[in-house]
Amino acid sequence: MRFSKMFLPTLKDAPSDAEVISHRLMVRAGMIRKVASGIYNYLPLGLRVIRKVENIVREEMNRAGAQEVSMPMVIPSELWQESGRWDVYGKELLRIKDRHQRGFCLGPTHEEVITDMVRREIRSYRELPINLYQIQTKFRDEIRPRFGLMRGREFIMKDAYSFHATEEDAEKEYQNMYDTYCRIFERCGLKFRAVEAETGPIGGRFSHEFMVLAATGEDSIASCSKCNYAANVERAETKIEGLGVKGQEEKRPLEKISTPGMKTVDEVSKFLKTIPQKLIKTLIYNSDKGVVAALVRGDYEINETKLKRTLDAEWLNLADEETVRKITNAPSGFAGPVGLPTKIFADYSIQTVVNAVTGANEADAHLVNVNPDLNFTVSSFGDLRMVVAGDLCPRCTDGKLEIFRGIEVGHVFKLGTKYSEAMNASFLNEKGEEKPLIMGCYGIGIGRTAAASIEQNHDEHGILWPMALAPFQVHLIPVNVKDKATLDAAENIYTNLLNAGLDVLMDDRDERAGIKFNDADIIGIPIRLTIGNKTLKENRVELKMRNRQEASLVKLDDVAKRVRIEARQFWNIS
RNA sequence: CGGGGCGUGGCUCAGUUUGGUAGAGCACUGCGUUCGGGACGCAGGGGUCGGAGGUUCGAAUCCUCUCGCCCCGACCA
Structure with a gap:
């Protein structure tokens, strides 16, 4: 992609309403723009990152045996009345009416729709288990949207729902999803912890949240200093x-x-x-x-x-x-x-x-x-109190609890039969008995995952994308595009890298070097290649990793090879 | 939902106290110089001052209503 052709409006100043670093940088890097409170446009650069996250999620979900579907965002009220949630979900549920005055809501989550979908088709235990997921825009009318994509009203979420004949099988899938989530967040290059969590209005019996560790997180988690016990403070226990x-x-x-x-x-x-x-x-x-x-x-x-x-x-x-x-x-x-x-x-x-x-x-x-x-x-x-740092771990003998802040990026629930019973979704087991489907439900906030990555990976100049989420892998900067030798060399490298299968952003704008470097820092593409006539005389270009201070010189002929090596090393370390 | 604050050009903001016919920086357009870490000069374009109503000879400024946005709180006894 050529910078001069790309809709990529970077900003020197962040809007005054942007508080947290990920929000400020996403706006400054030209990734998102606000349309209304908690509602955003994704610009090309932002969408590229979103797609990277989505694709990792999609690949791992498919690998885990789940199948992708797509459900409507507008949901008839009858389904929500059937599950009983129409009256209990609260004001977060945006209720609307169509021209015939029929009630609908914008889907904040899709248990009802999926349960309805599955109950119409699944008859026998032989058709189980099944795990269906979608990656889709959701709407929750939050009291106080804030922090950009971190707590929006409209947001992209991956939600998966599994259906089982037995508790045992549901638990197996829960573990399968737990492992899948660990793989997903590892691939995203995030430092995270899986913690025991409350189930909230979604319902169900127990659950784990996947928390990205970051000071700006809205949740507090308690974590044992000795063993692997970790829980949201809403649920965290201590030894009596x-x-x-x-x-x-x-x-x-x-x-x-x-x-x-x-x-x-x-x-x-x-x-x-x-x-x-x-x-x-x-x-x-x-x-x-x-x-x-x-x-x-x-x-x-x-x-x-x-x-x-x-x-x-x-x-x-x-x-x-x-x-x-x-x-x-x-x-x-x-x-x-x-x-x-x-x-x-x-x-x-x-x-x-x-x-x-x-x-x-x-x-x-x-x-x-x-x-x-x-x-x-x-x-x-x-046990009715909040735990505090220093409380004894409830699981091991001498561990003490520490409190961290975290951003919830994923959540796995065991739903049991809450929805299948309320909505009469059943199957026949081996004995010919009619039983309610046993369900599990697994969500990942896509935009929030991207935002969390920025919270964890940035410096005073801008974003530091991990290779897996970066909108491009290489940022190519011809310092002066009016210099023919520079431009020719850049075009050459650009073509070579594209042919090598790399995503490259070439800053072919007729701008001063400082502007290009600063934009490169804000955007945060991991590998930066600078082509200028100083080094070109020696047939070399400058290679700098966004997350490292020092730059190195690379021979023109070796550029594609070196970039591939750097990209691969980057994978391994992050 | 309670408390506070803010809406002035694309962005950041001044001007409002004390009414007098709209500004700065950045961004944008043209020309010239400059050109490896956010250049400079000259010349330009762009604003229903969130909206409606009112007071006044005259309103960004005062009054009323309204819309939008933001912050804090809503685990305090």
């Missing part, structure tokens, strides 16, 4: 006995203390000259299971996902001011477990607190010397 020994302190009588205006753990512990570990936080929640109170030690945070699971609740929200007043007879900030009319769910951590401080359920007052069982009754103890 890791909480430390219960104090030997003698239990003292309950006492009420005036604490005017002291609401937060910080304020209260400072005011009472104690430490957060001596406090018990009481949080009032509203849920479909009613209003409940959740207790956790003052220095920890409640993990709402865990609480939700404990309650077996469909939804859960921190109670509003009005509810808090009704339940506690006090403004928020002074809730405590003593005398609360609601059910009380407590994190194990409060078992370590003796003579605790809690809210008094009265404005501007706290209780001290509160002791569970003595002063209040806990309905149930459980």
